[in-house]
Amino acid sequence: MEKFTTLTAVAAPMPLINIDTDMIIPKQFLKTIKRSGLGVNLFHEMRFEEDGSENKDFVLNQNAYRNAEILVAGDNFGCGSSREHAPWALKDFGIKCIISTSFADIFYNNSFKNGILPIIVSEENHAKLMDDASRGSNATLTIDLENQVIKGPDGGEISFELDPFKKKCLIEGLDDIGLSMAKIDNVQKFEDKMANDRPWV
Structure with a gap:
């Protein structure tokens, strides 16, 4: 998984509320189990x-936002x-960060596992960021994950909270497989012990 710093x-x-997963990627495009190729839909x-x-x-579809990597x-x-x-579809399209006042729990957790940073902000800060994002080609934000800060185009900063473990996984580029591979030595020791203690298994 790509590191996010x-x-x-x-x-x-x-600004539309209650954007559900069927709006994000309609059911007729769920025939694949590949993570790539869904961005076009x-x-x-x-x-x-x-x-x-x-x-x-x-x-x-507007020229100013065709290459957007952040959604407010x-x-x-x-x-x-x-x-x-x-x-998968958001990541394949190029979206790396989504900012909202709230997320559905499963989507929120799935985002981290796929290298997308979902950020929860207050309604007041959300209104500021929505205004920033409405500036067309000047709608550039900087997300500093290490310091948990969003920097606006005018230099203003908004702090956000994040679970330390989820933050670590994004910064180090660790999905579930990566987390397992980080402990491969322990896994191998366990497998060797099992093969020695229970050779019939």
Whole structure:
């Protein structure tokens, strides 16, 4: 998993509340178990018209936000079903950080496991960041994970709280497999002991 330390990127404003996982990646695109390739279908029903053309009003189709790596989203982002395809699609599209006042629990935890940083802020700070994100090509935020600070385009700073273990995993680029591999010596010692003590197993 890619390490997350500091990110400076365009932030796209998505003030809609209760964006669920089916809106993030609709059910018809869940046929794959690969983490790659889902980005083209991210927010499919909002990004595209029925004829397949782009919806020009959707924020990620606007020139200023096509390469956004940060979303400033409405309350209760990632609610609905527990599909892990949702963070897969966001990551594959290029989204590395989502800022909201709240997240659905399963989506929140799945995001960390897939290298996405979800940040919870107060309503007051959320309003400031949404305003920052509405500035088009000037909507650049810096996320300093080590110091747990969001820096706005005007130099203002907003602190955020984060579980120390989740922070460590992102900074070191450790997903569940990476965490297991970090203990591979202990795993091998256990396997060797089992083979010696119970050779019939």
